[in-house]
Amino acid sequence: MPDPLVHIEQIADQIVEYCKALVRIPTVNPPGDHYEDLCQYLLTTLQGLNCQVELVRVPSSRAEELYPWGKDYPRVSVIGRYLGSRSQRAGLHLSGHFDVVPPGKGWTKDPFQPVLEDGKLYGLGISDMKGGIASILGVIQTLADLRIELSGDLTFSFTPDEETGGHGGVGYLAEQRLIQADYGIITEPSQPHLVKIGHRGVLWVEFVTRGKTAHGSVPYKGINAFEKMVKIALGLQELEKRLHKKQTAFPVIEPEQRHPSLMIGGVVRGGVKTNVVPDECFLSIDRRLIPEETVQEAYAEIQEVIARLQNEDPELRVDLSTPLRIEPAHVPIDHLLCTTVATSHEEIYGKSPQRVISPGFADSHYLVRNLGIPTITYGPGTISMAHAPDEYIIPDDLVKATQVLTRVALQLLA
Ligand SMILES: [Zn+2]
Known part of the structure; x- marks a missing residue:
C-alpha cells in the first residue's frame, strides 16, 4: 500500500x-x-x-x-x-x-x-x-x-x-x-x-438592579440603581481576588490561566438622562472555571456575595440570570x-x-x-x-x- x-x-x-x-x-x-x-x-x-x-x-x-x-x-x-x-x-x-x-x-x-x-x-x-x-x-x-x-x-x-x-x-x-x-x-x-x-468552564451572569427614579436635583427622593450596581461590582472584585488563590493542577498555556477568572463589565447599561436618578442598571460578568470547579459552585459564590450585600443594604434589589453555563x-x-x-x-x-x-x-x-x-x-x-x-x-x-x-x-x- x-x-x-x-x-x-x-x-x-x-x-x-x-x-x-x-x-x-x-x-x-x-x-x-x-x-x-x-x-x-x-x-x-x-x-x-x-x-x-x-x-x-x-x-x-x-x-x-x-x-x-x-x-x-x-x-x-x-x-x-x-x-x-x-x-x-x-x-x-x-x-x-x-x-x-x-x-x-x-x-x-x-x-x-x-x-x-x-x-x-x-x-x-x-x-x-x-x-x-x-x-x-x-x-x-x-x-x-x-x-x-x-x-x-x-x-x-x-x-x-x-x-x-x-x-x-x-x-x-x-x-x-x-x-x-x-x-x-x-x-x-x-x-x-x-x-x-x-x-475551562464558563458561567455568564447578568445582573439588573432596580431603583426608583427622581429628579437629579433631589436625588435623595429616589433609589439610585447605578450606585447599587457599584456595590455589586466592588463585591465581585473582592471575590475575584479570592478566586486568584485557587489554582488548577492541570497544565495550561500561560501561567495566568492556572487561576479561575472573573471579568466584570463586558456589558454595562443604565440610566436615561443626566438629571434623572437611574431606576435600572445592567451589568454582565464572564466567569471562567478551572477543571476542578463546577458551575454550581461558581454560581453559589456569586449568590453569597449578593446575599451579604443585601444583608448590609436592604434597599439593594437585584435580579440575576445565567445566559451561559458550560461545565x-x-x-x-x-x-x-x-x-x-x-x-x-x-x-x-x-x-x-x-x-x-x-x-x-x-x-x-x-x-x-x-x-x-x-x-x-x-x-x-x-x-x-x-x-x-x-x-x-x-x-x-x-x-x-x-x-x-x-x-x-x-x-x-x-
Ligand atoms: Zn472554533
Missing part, C-alpha cells in the same frame, strides 16, 4: 481547495447564514469519498430555545461514516464547526475570497475552523483514495453554532444521541504544538487518545506538543460530559488567528495536521 502520509503531500492542493471552497460560503453566525449551502457542499464532496452521509435538521419548533438570535435561519449538520471499515464498532469521531463570527474591523482583504500571499492563505474562519474541516476531508480522501480498510468505525460531524454555544450544533446531535465513538477529536486550531486535552471538560492527560495524538504530532512536526487545558471552551464538553466520549481538540491553524482581522492559515500546517490526524486514525482503528 502506498504510504498514506506521502499521499497527503500529493493531494495537498486538493486540501487547500477544500479550505478555499468552505471559506467562500459565508456561514456567518449570528445569525447563521448559508448553513444549508455549506452542508450541501460537504454532502456532495463526502459522497464521492466512500462515505455514508446524512443531513440532520433541528426542528424549527426548537428555534426559540436553541437559537433565538437566528430563528429564520435553519440549523443543519452533516453526520456520516467512512464506509471502508470492517466493523461498525464505535471508533474515532472527527468533528468541526463551520460557522464563523461576523468579520470584525480591520480586514484588508475580502474575508470570503481566500487568497494566498507570502505563504499565507487568508480568509474568514480559515483557522477557526474551516481549515480543520478541510483537514478532516483530507483524512477521509486519503482513506478513500488508498482504499484503506479500518477495523474500527471512522465517523464525523460538521456542525453550526459553535460560536454561539453550540446548542443547535453538536449540542443537538448529543441530545439526539447521534454520535457514538470511543474517541473524539474536534479539529479546532491548536498550533503551534498544542494538544488541548480539555477546556469544564477534559480527558486524562495520559489517555490513549492524548498520547497517540502527541506522538503522531511529534513524528510529523518533529517537536513534542504540550498537552494543555484551553482557556476558552469548545464543543468538546457535549461529547465528554453528555455522551461520555473522551474528546480533545487538535487541528491546523493558530488560535491567535481566531476572530482576528486578516485571519490566515499556513498551507503546510494544513497538510501536516492532516497527516497527524490520519496517523491517529490509522493507529486507533488499525
Whole structure:
C-alpha cells in the first residue's frame, strides 16, 4: 500500500481547495447564514469519498430555545461514516464547526475570497475552523483514495453554532444521541504544538438592579440603581481576588490561566438622562472555571456575595440570570487518545506538543460530559488567528495536521 502520509503531500492542493471552497460560503453566525449551502457542499464532496452521509435538521419548533438570535435561519449538520471499515464498532469521531463570527474591523482583504500571499492563505474562519474541516476531508480522501480498510468505525460531524454555544450544533446531535465513538477529536486550531486535552468552564451572569427614579436635583427622593450596581461590582472584585488563590493542577498555556477568572463589565447599561436618578442598571460578568470547579459552585459564590450585600443594604434589589453555563471538560492527560495524538504530532512536526487545558471552551464538553466520549481538540491553524482581522492559515500546517490526524486514525482503528 502506498504510504498514506506521502499521499497527503500529493493531494495537498486538493486540501487547500477544500479550505478555499468552505471559506467562500459565508456561514456567518449570528445569525447563521448559508448553513444549508455549506452542508450541501460537504454532502456532495463526502459522497464521492466512500462515505455514508446524512443531513440532520433541528426542528424549527426548537428555534426559540436553541437559537433565538437566528430563528429564520435553519440549523443543519452533516453526520456520516467512512464506509471502508470492517466493523461498525464505535471508533474515532472527527468533528468541526463551520460557522464563523461576523468579520470584525480591520480586514484588508475580502474575508470570503481566500487568497494566498507570502505563504499565507487568508480568509474568514480559515483557522477557526474551516481549515480543520478541510483537514478532516483530507483524512477521509486519503482513506478513500488508498482504499484503506479500518477495523474500527471512522465517523464525523460538521456542525453550526459553535460560536454561539453550540446548542443547535453538536449540542443537538448529543441530545439526539447521534454520535457514538470511543474517541473524539474536534479539529479546532491548536498550533503551534498544542494538544488541548480539555477546556475551562464558563458561567455568564447578568445582573439588573432596580431603583426608583427622581429628579437629579433631589436625588435623595429616589433609589439610585447605578450606585447599587457599584456595590455589586466592588463585591465581585473582592471575590475575584479570592478566586486568584485557587489554582488548577492541570497544565495550561500561560501561567495566568492556572487561576479561575472573573471579568466584570463586558456589558454595562443604565440610566436615561443626566438629571434623572437611574431606576435600572445592567451589568454582565464572564466567569471562567478551572477543571476542578463546577458551575454550581461558581454560581453559589456569586449568590453569597449578593446575599451579604443585601444583608448590609436592604434597599439593594437585584435580579440575576445565567445566559451561559458550560461545565469544564477534559480527558486524562495520559489517555490513549492524548498520547497517540502527541506522538503522531511529534513524528510529523518533529517537536513534542504540550498537552494543555484551553482557556476558552469548545464543543468538546457535549461529547465528554453528555455522551461520555473522551474528546480533545487538535487541528491546523493558530488560535491567535481566531476572530482576528486578516485571519490566515499556513498551507503546510494544513497538510501536516492532516497527516497527524490520519496517523491517529490509522493507529486507533488499525
Ligand atoms: Zn472554533
